Amino acid sequence: MGMETVEKTDAQWREELTPEQYQVLRKAGTERAFTxxxxxxxxxxxxxxxxxxxELFDSDTKFxxxxxWPSFTEPKVAEAVEVKRDVSHGMIRTEVVCRRCGGHxxxxFDDGPRDKGGLRYCMNSCAMDFQPTASE
Known part of the structure; x- marks a missing residue:
């Protein structure tokens, strides 16, 4: 199942995203903890x-x-995210990017809840939007 990819120029991303979103999504920045x-x-x-x-994560997997930072045990759809080895900042980490647009x-990390697979997807709030479930 091929997922349609979204490709834009740097100028387009700069125009469409807030400065904070651009810094995180396109430059692999990190928002400050608890902000x-x-x-x-x-x-x-x-x-x-x-x-x-x-669609990246479901609220059911948030802990x-x-x-x-918002943390999840698994993506909503495994194919929605891609993981890459990240050796920046003198650490070896596993980066999570959106498969559709390549956004960081x-x-x-592997320090998540043991009973739920042990993973902790540590995400930046500004890299995501939230769609509340429609109430009955």
């Missing part, structure tokens, strides 16, 4: 890529990691 709008979001819904709208979302 993101979704750190304490407990509403039901779906987290989507702020760059292209792809309190204490890290200061955050990193995945």
């Amino acid at each position: 993101g709008k979704y750190v304490d979001n407990h509403a039901d819904g779906t987290y989507t890529c702020a760059g292209c709208g792809a 309190e990691s204490g890290s200061g 979302l955050g990193h995945v």
